[in-house]
Amino acid sequence: MKITISMIHILLTFLISSCSLSGTKSNNVKGDSTIDSSKILVVYLSRTNNTKAIAEIINNIVDGKLVALELEKPYPENYQATVQQVVNENETGYLPQLKTKIDSIEKYDVVFVGFPTWDMKMPPPVKSFLHQYNLTGKTVIPFNTNAGYGVGNGFQTIAELCPNSKILEGFEIKGGVERDGIKLAIKDEKAKEAETKVRKWLQKIKVVE
Ligand SMILES: Cc1cc2nc3c(=O)[nH]c(=O)nc-3n(C[C@H](O)[C@H](O)[C@H](O)COP(=O)(O)O)c2cc1C
Numbered sequence: 646m647k648i649t650i651s652m653i654h655i656l657l658t659f660l661i662s663s664c665s666l667s668g669t670k671s672n673n674v675k676g677d678s679t680i681d682s683s684k685i686l687v688v689y690l691s692r693t694n695n696t697k698a699i700a701e702i703i704n705n706i707v708d709g710k711l712v713a714l715e716l717e718k719p720y721p722e723n724y725q726a727t728v729q730q731v732v733n734e735n736e737t738g739y740l741p742q743l744k745t746k747i748d749s750i751e752k753y754d755v756v757f758v759g760f761p762t763w764d765m766k767m768p769p770p771v772k773s774f775l776h777q778y779n780l781t782g783k784t785v786i787p788f789n790t791n792a793g794y795g796v797g798n799g800f801q802t803i804a805e806l807c808p809n810s811k812i813l814e815g816f817e818i819k820g821g822v823e824r825d826g827i828k829l830a831i832k833d834e835k836a837k838e839a840e841t842k843v844r845k846w847l848q849k850i851k852v853v854e
Pocket residue numbers: 690691692693694695696697724727728731760761762763764765766790791792793794795819820821822823828829
């Protein structure tokens with residue numbers, strides 16, 4: 646059979662298109678993550694909804710499973726009483742009991758872990774989560790909101806409590822200042838700015854294109 650130039654062209658076109666289908670691109674229906682969305686978990690702790698706002702922005706992009714950490718015994722409504730309780734818990738290493746149960750953690754390859762800074766540290770309930778669930782072999786991606794003083798040692802604690810995980814660069818942003826009565830700050834224009842920053846970060850760490 647005589648092979649013509651047009652036959653070679655058809656063959657090459659076919660090979661190129663089948664390569665891109667079998668590449669690392671996701672099979673997401675929604676979102677533009679490079680990872681299969683059914684393997685992404687977004688877990689977060691939030692008291693005044695700033696970290697929740699970031700978790701939702703992330704999850705709108707990656708289209709994974711969004712889970713809020715809730716406690717058997719919630720912290721007091723009162724801010725100062727909560728600060729005092731957290732300081733005591735940090736001193737004693739107390740890990741509060743979680744009410745939230747995560748179904749089949751083994752099915753996730755990528756776990757985003759979001760938390761506010763409390764006492765310049767990771768809040769005790771997030772430590773409870775990392776103690777309770779085994780993230781060995783998974784990619785862990787931390788994110789944080791704070792009152793403007795930064796994440797403290799929260800990202801180091803992620804590394805300490807997930808020694809067998811691949812940890813990607815975390816994201817931190819200023820949220821509320823409950824001490825001064827400012828609860829949810831990541832809303833309206835601030836939420837739009839946050840979305841731009843989150844998307845840039847996700848591109849930098851190659852979770853989205
Ligand atoms: C108990 C407690 C302790 C906090 N400690 C700090 C802190 O040490 N540094 C800081 O920048 N913000 C601190 N904050 C403020 C929160 O990190 C900030 O308001 C954050 O955006 C709250 O997130 P959330 O709305 O998801 O709960 C503290 C808040 C609480 C309730």
